[in-house]
Amino acid sequence: MTYQQALDYLASLNRFGMRLGLSRIRRLSELLGNPQDAYKTVHVTGTNGKGSVSALTAAALSASGRRTGLFTSPHLVSYNERMQVNGVEISDEDFARMLSQTRKAAEKMMAEGEESPTQFEVLTAAAFLYFAEKNVDYAVIEVGLGGLLDSTNIITPVASAITNVTLEHADMCGGTLEGVAEHKAGVIKDGVPVVTAAKGMPLDVIRRTATEKHAPLYVLDEDFFVKRISQTGIGQTLSFDAPALSITDWRYGLSLAAPYQMENSAVAATLLAVLAQKDASISLNAAADSFARTTWPGRFERMDIGGQTVMVDGAHNPAGMKALREALDSTFPTEPRVFLLGILHDKAIDEMLDTLLRPEDIVVATQPDSERAEPAERLLEAVKKRVRQAEAEPDRSRALARAKQAAEGKLLCCTGSLYLIGELRARLEAGKEACRNV
Helix, strand or coil, rough: CCCCHHHHCCCCCCCCCCCCCCHHHHHHHHHHCCCCHHEEEEEEEEECCCHHHHHHHHHHHHHHHCCEEECCCCCCCCHHEEEEEEEEEECCHHHHHHHHHHHHHHHHHCCCCCCCCCCCHHHHHHHHHHHHCCCCCCEEEEEECCCCHHHHCCCCEEEEEECCCCCCCHHCCCCHHHHHHHHHHCCCCCCCEECCCCHHHHHEEEEEEEECCCEEEEEEEEEEEEEEEEEECCCEEEEEEEEEHHEEEEEEEECCCCCCHHHHHHHHHHHEEEECCCCCCHHHHHHHHHHCCCCCCCCCCCEEEEEEEEEEEECCCHHHHHHHHHHHHHCCCEEEEEEEEEEEEEHHHHHHHHHHHHCCCCEEEEECCCCCCCHHHHHHHHHHCCEEEEEEECCHHHHHHHHHHCEEEEEEEEEHHHHHHHHHHHHHHHHHHHHHHC
C-alpha cells in the first residue's frame, strides 16, 4: 500500500461515520497482537486542553530520556501529525505500512462476520502498532471522543487525566452534562491515578468514579496549584505546588502563552509527578526544560507575518471560545480585532459568537472544509446581529486575503474550527516564508 492508497482507504471508511463502542477495536487489536500492551500508556481526555496536556506530557517524558509515543486527533494538515515518537511525526512510508497491516486485520474481521472498523478505530490500532514497532517506553494517548466508549479506551494506563468537562458531544454521551462527565470518567481504571482540572458537578462524577475504582485522585486547587509569576506575548513563567506529591514552588517557563495553558501545564506536571513516583528516570527538571520549548500548533499560536500579528486558535465550542476571549483580552487588551471565522453547523454557534465577539470587532465569515460546515452566508447572518462590520466569503483563500486586508494595523485572529485553521495556518506559513525570501 502506498501513502496515497492509505489515504484513500481512510477516506473510504468515512461512510461508517462515528460509532462508539469497544468490540470492534478490541478484535482489531487482538488480530494485530494487542500492541497496546507492549508499553506503558498515559490516557488523556477532557472537553478542551487534552491535546496540549498530551503534548506537554509526551515532551517531558522524551526529555527525561524515555522513548515516547504521542497519539492525538484531529490533525491540522496531515494524518502523520497524529502519530509521533519523541516529537517526530510518522513518515509517509511507515504510515502506509501501518495502515496496510491494519487493513489486513480489518478485512479478516469482516470475513469473520464482524462490522467494519471505523476510520478512527483503524487509526487508533495503527498507532498502537506503530508505537510497539518503535519500542516506545511510554505512549501518551489522547481520547478521540468522550472516553468510556472511545476506541482508545482498551488501554490500561499507568496514569490518566481528565482536563475539564463541558457540554459537548452530548448527543453521543448521554445527552446531559452529567452524561458527558460519566463518559469522560470512563477512562478511570481500577487503582490507576487520575488527575483532573474539572469543577462542579462533573468533578463530583469523577470523584465518585475514582472512589468506586480505588483510583488515587488529584484535583486542581485541592491537591495541586498553579499561579503565574510573569507573562509576555510569547510565554509565561509559572509556579506549581503539589503538597501531596511533595512539590513546593516548582517554577517553569511555558512557551504556550494563553492563560488557559496554566491549567493544562499544571495537569501535565501532576501527571509527570505521579509517574515519577514509580519511574525515577522522570525528572521535573527535564520537564521544565521541555515545557519551555513545547509548542502546540493552532492553540493561541502567534504568527508574525510582514509586520502583521496573526493569532490562530482552534476554539470550536463555547468553552474554547471563552478561553480564547480571555486570552485575547489578557494578551491584547487594546488592539482592535479582525476575526476570520468558520464554524461547523452542529456547534452551539450563537453561544460561541456571544462569547467571542464585541460590537466593534470586524468579521470575515467563511466555511471550513467539511461537510458539516455552516455556510458562510448563514454564519454571516448570525454574526451581523453582534458586530457592526462583517462580510462573507466562502472561498477560504479569498477570505484570508480579505481578512488580512481588513486587519492592516489591527490584530487578526483565525478561529472557529480545527478543520479551518489547519488550512489557514498552512497558507500563513507560506506567506511567512515568502516574507523571509523578499
